[in-house]
Amino acid sequence: MSSSAMEDEAPDVVCQLEHVQGLVDALGAVRWKRHQDAVVELSEHGIILIVEESGCLQAKVYLKRELFARYDYSAHGRRRFGVSLGLLVDCLNAFSVPGQSSLIEIQYPGPDMQVLLKKVDSLDVSIYAEIRTRIPDTMPWDYNFEPAGTNPLTFTVRSAALKEAIEDLEWPGSSIQIILQPVPPSVTLKGEGHGDLQIDLMYYANTELLGAFQCDHRVSYKYKYKFLRATTTNMPSSVTKENRGSKLTIGRGGLLKVQHLVTIGKLPSSHAHVDSVGYQQPGRIAHIEFFVKPEEIEDSE
Known part of the structure; x- marks a missing residue:
């Protein structure tokens, strides 16, 4: 040959x-x-x-x-x-x-x-x-995530707390409203059903729970519960044990991006990577991103 x-x-x-x-x-x-x-x-x-x-x-x-x-x-x-x-x-x-x-x-x-x-x-x-593999029926849709305005609307929350909050807000067939506001700097998660349940995350009250908060104007969007729950429902236990944070960003039109980091494994000495400044990376990290479209625009000021 x-x-x-x-x-x-x-x-x-x-x-x-x-x-x-x-x-x-x-x-x-x-x-x-x-x-x-x-x-x-x-x-x-x-x-x-x-x-x-x-x-x-x-x-x-x-x-x-x-x-x-x-x-x-x-x-x-x-x-x-x-x-x-x-x-x-x-x-x-x-x-x-x-x-x-x-x-x-x-x-x-x-x-x-x-x-x-x-x-x-x-x-x-x-x-x-x-x-066995197959030819995809359709091409994955390009969500084309763009910032909402000149300044990003974003925050980081402990992954375990995010998962628990979403599970607590479950109402069958309902939506979850996410509200960001600069004064006081906070994130509100609100579920509605036969009643309503609201979880407030205050930035200055607990910076270890809620961090990297950036918001210069009030925004509010609703997301279908089953889609929002999918972003955390199978979160690996390693993420919560390592006390990692998940990053949430609201883009143009209310498109929500949820990002997690999952450790694949520690680097053995034979394959350890040392970066340009001499620091050895402690492990291999997989990046996971979810994109959730809003159900409707509640208000935006």
Whole structure:
């Protein structure tokens, strides 16, 4: 076989990842229903997994190439395929051993355009899986998030507190109103049903709970409860244990962006990355973003 023919058959991406449980946690965070399709985008910069529903909710998991112990990308441009999110998470979970680090190799495409998974850190145990892919029915919608005005409307809240607040505000079929106001600087979450329940987060009262608050005018938007709940319902326990914060930003037209950080795993000494100023990064972080469209504009002053 000629070298050119061998190159044509080379996979688009071959990557190796340690701490499979961290990847399971990150992908599971955007799994808000049992049967869910995802679009996977591959590039030289890493992997992005996208899920969306009803044109009102979209989530993205960013797996930058620095997360991987090995990342070889040989395709030109960006490659895209569809896959069952539940099947992908369940297959990855089979490679995860509680309390242990597992090294797996991910390859795409296989001979029949599959995703190939293989355990590569053990001579005693061999685990191999193939996941069928498909051509996506539609292209993921571009939410084109833009700031609402010259100054961003944003705040950071402890992830555990955000999850608890949203769960407390549950009213079947209802909406949650989010109000930001500069005087006094605060965030209000309000649910309505047979009554109403309101949670006030005051910026100066507890800066450890609510931080990075930026708001120069009062805004108020309503979001469908089931979509807002999806942003935290499967938040990994590692996020709450590490006492991480989630960042919420309201963009033009009331589009809400919710951002979480999930630790994939600590860097071993053999792969530790040292940045330009000499600080060693403590771990690998996956970035997760949710975009939620508002149900209606309550008021904006």
